[in-house]
Amino acid sequence: SIEEIEDKPEDLKSRAPIVTVMGHVDHGKTSLLDYIRQENVIAGESGGITQHIGAYGVELENGQKIAFLDTPGHEAFTAMRARGAQVTDIAIVVAAADDDIMPQTKEAISHAQAAGVPIVFAINKIDKPDANPEKIKEGLAQMNLLVEDWGGKIQSHDISAKMGTGVKELLEKVLLEAELLELKANPNKPAVGTVVEAFLDKGRGYVSTILVQAGTLKVGDYVLAGKNSGKVKAMHDERGNDVVSAGPSTPVSILGLDGAPQAGDKFNVFEDEREAKQIASKRAQLQREQSVRTQRH
Numbered sequence: 001s002i003e004e005i006e007d008k009p010e011d012l013k014s015r016a017p018i019v020t021v022m023g024h025v026d027h028g029k030t031s032l033l034d035y036i037r038q039e040n041v042i043a044g045e046s047g048g049i050t051q052h053i054g055a056y057g058v059e060l061e062n063g064q065k066i067a068f069l070d071t072p073g074h075e076a077f078t079a080m081r082a083r084g085a086q087v088t089d090i091a092i093v094v095a096a097a098d099d100d101i102m103p104q105t106k107e108a109i110s111h112a113q114a115a116g117v118p119i120v121f122a123i124n125k126i127d128k129p130d131a132n133p134e135k136i137k138e139g140l141a142q143m144n145l146l147v148e149d150w151g152g153k154i155q156s157h158d159i160s161a162k163m164g165t166g167v168k169e170l171l172e173k174v175l176l177e178a179e180l181l182e183l184k185a186n187p188n189k190p191a192v193g194t195v196v197e198a199f200l201d202k203g204r205g206y207v208s209t210i211l212v213q214a215g216t217l218k219v220g221d222y223v224l225a226g227k228n229s230g231k232v233k234a235m236h237d238e239r240g241n242d243v244v245s246a247g248p249s250t251p252v253s254i255l256g257l258d259g260a261p262q263a264g265d266k267f268n269v270f271e272d273e274r275e276a277k278q279i280a281s282k283r284a285q286l287q288r289e290q291s292v293r294t295q296r297h
C-alpha cells in the first residue's frame, strides 16, 4: 500500500541535510553550486562531479555529507512545494555584497520562512573591491534577521563563490544548522522520496533523478512516481557511477520508468509491479479527464 508505516524511534538513523540555494539573479547561486560541485573530492575519487542530474551529494573532509538540489532559484523550490513536496532542510540564501538586498533576496527569505526552513546566508562576491558585507547584514537586521556577527542567531558567512573563499566554512555552518535539526530517517524499509527532474534520453529511455528521503532504493525495485511506474533497471550517481542501492538523502538518477514524472512528484516502492502500474494508470486517466474538463470550460 502507499501509506507510510510509522517508524519506531530505534529504526531512525541520522541522515545528511538536503540543501537548496536561493537568492537574487546574478548574486552567485550557480557559481556557488558549481564551485562546490567542482571542488568536492570524495575519498578515493579524483575530479569533481561531471554529470548534471538536478541534485548532487558532497562529502566533506570529516566524512559528513550534504545533498544539494542543483536547481538554483526559488522557482524549483516553490514548484515542488506547490506539488506538496517538502524536500529542503536548509536554504542557503546568497546575497551579493556589492549590491543591495534585492526583491528576489526578500522573496527567497520569505519562501524559506513560509516553509519553516532555516536559512544560512552566504554573503557573496567579497573579492570585489566595492563589496560591503556589513551593509547586507545591516539590511538584514532592518528586516529583523539578525546574523551572528550582529548578535543574532542566524548563521551567515562571507564568501567568494568565484575564488572559493569561505565556502568550506559556509558548509560547516550548514552542517551546524543541520545538527540542530537532528535529521533522521529509517533506511531499512522500501524507499520513498521526491522526483527532482526527468527527461527522455534517446539512447537510454526515461531518466529520472530522484531524491531518496527515507528507506533504501535498490536496483530491481518497482517504483511508482506520479503517473509513471516501472522497474528500476539501473541507478547512477552524479559521477555517472553505477549504484546498487541508495539510502536517505541520496540523489540518484534511475532508468526504467515508463515516462517522465514531474519535479515534485512523490515516489514509492511497491512489492507488486501490477499495483504500481494500476495506480499510475488511474492517475494518468484522472489527469486526462481533468484536462478534457478544462478544455470544455
Ligand code: GDP
Pocket: 023, 024, 025, 026, 027, 028, 029, 030, 031, 032, 072, 124, 125, 126, 127, 128, 159, 160, 161, 162, 163
Ligand atoms: P546566479 O544568477 O545567482 O546563478 O548568478 P551566477 O552564479 O550566474 O553569477 C552571476 C555573475 O556573477 C557571473 O558573472 C559570475 O561570474 C559572477 N560572480 C558570482 N560569484 C562571484 C564572486 O564571488 N565574485 C565575483 N567577482 N563574481 C562573482
